[in-house]
Amino acid sequence: MTIRLQISEKLRHRIESGDLQALAAIPSERELAQQLGVSRMTVRGAIDDLVNEGLLIRRQGRKTVVSDEKISRGAGFTSFSEEMRMRGWQPRSEVRQATTMQADVAIAAQLGIHTGARVILIERVRFADDEPLAFERVYLPHTRFQAILALDLANASLYDLLEREFGTRPVYAEESVEAVLMSSTEAHIFGLEPGTPALLTRRVTRDEQDTLIEAATTLYRGDRYRMVLARHR
Amino acid sequence: MTIRLQISEKLRHRIESGDLQALAAIPSERELAQQLGVSRMTVRGAIDDLVNEGLLIRRQGRKTVVSDEKISRGAGFTSFSEEMRMRGWQPRSEVRQATTMQADVAIAAQLGIHTGARVILIERVRFADDEPLAFERVYLPHTRFQAILALDLANASLYDLLEREFGTRPVYAEESVEAVLMSSTEAHIFGLEPGTPALLTRRVTRDEQDTLIEAATTLYRGDRYRMVLARHR
DNA sequence: CAGTGGTCTAGACCACTGA
């Protein structure tokens, strides 16, 4: 845990707890550095992180201020569970399958392993406020994450589990998004008619060491779900 | 122009020109600092920027290396024209409408102007390699961008025009993406059947002063187009 | 082991803001 992270977490906590209200000024960088007994550059680093998250607004010559905008996290990384909570919906899952299998050519290529190598497949129907919203299929390398099959996958965010149980944090993903029509099998999951439009996302996720940890596809029903993104620069 | 920017541009140029090939190592931070007569922290900053862009890969203990991945710009900001060129397709447009109208409640809310205020509407069919790929509807505030109606909209990127002719640069957008079925009017544009799946994006764009400059919807045919995103953290 | 990137320090001078 770096000093920079400690400071940004401390500030984040003060903001999220309401100690620092929206548009309130935080202490100046020099003040914080002196109070905390660290160098100003270190304080700046911590503040950089919060500015990038959209929690703080910085302008030259003025004091740095707590942002009053809601969330612009769309661009970043959220698990299904997190995203639903941010939208004010209650997330829940139903596990349809959690098993070990052999990687076919496509999965192997995505995960950067050999064809035929063992992978974990987790299929879940994701609910928001008790309505089925998405069908998710996740592949994980077996060697590293084997133990996950013993855990409770219904009531947890997969990313939380990866972090808590395996100490790995997803930090980068490449994702594609396309519009498709549901097959009858897919439609059945949601209690809809075949031919209902759906968003199909394919995602490959990496951890801090840039190691591939997950390949996933998610099918969101088009009549209830809209993806939200923030794009910069 | 900061030293940091000068250094990152210099490195970016060496990479894009092929002077530094994929997976080739760049000089160490200490070497660069000495060569350029600057401090190592400044060099690190420049490298940070390129790492964030995905051009360089950095790992503790090893040399920093040029990335071999194609493009991961998806997360950022690209005009339709840019995006198509990056994918190796030739972009082209057909202007269906370019006119002035009064903002209805929805448009006014999106652009942050009064209902009934004048707005510019530009409707274009966007082609890739002579195949119609998307149908785009863009609203601009009339007061600021009136002169755009006199320009050639068929052969230009709108963002290029905004930058060249009005000195305004789109830097932030909020976008939503959903799956829909084409109406018969929409399908007709693409020569497809009604009910073909499509990606519908809605976007609101701001410039460096955080001023709203554009509200746009784009309908991409689902059978040919897949959106690509890079998500961080 | 030498060399690398990761983090941090204690300063400096600058441009900008608002009183």
Added chain:
DNA sequence: CAGTGGTCTAGACCACTGA
């Protein structure tokens, strides 16, 4: 004008990699 954030310096020690 004092105070702020923006940039930069010239070091230091650390953890990690690969020979």
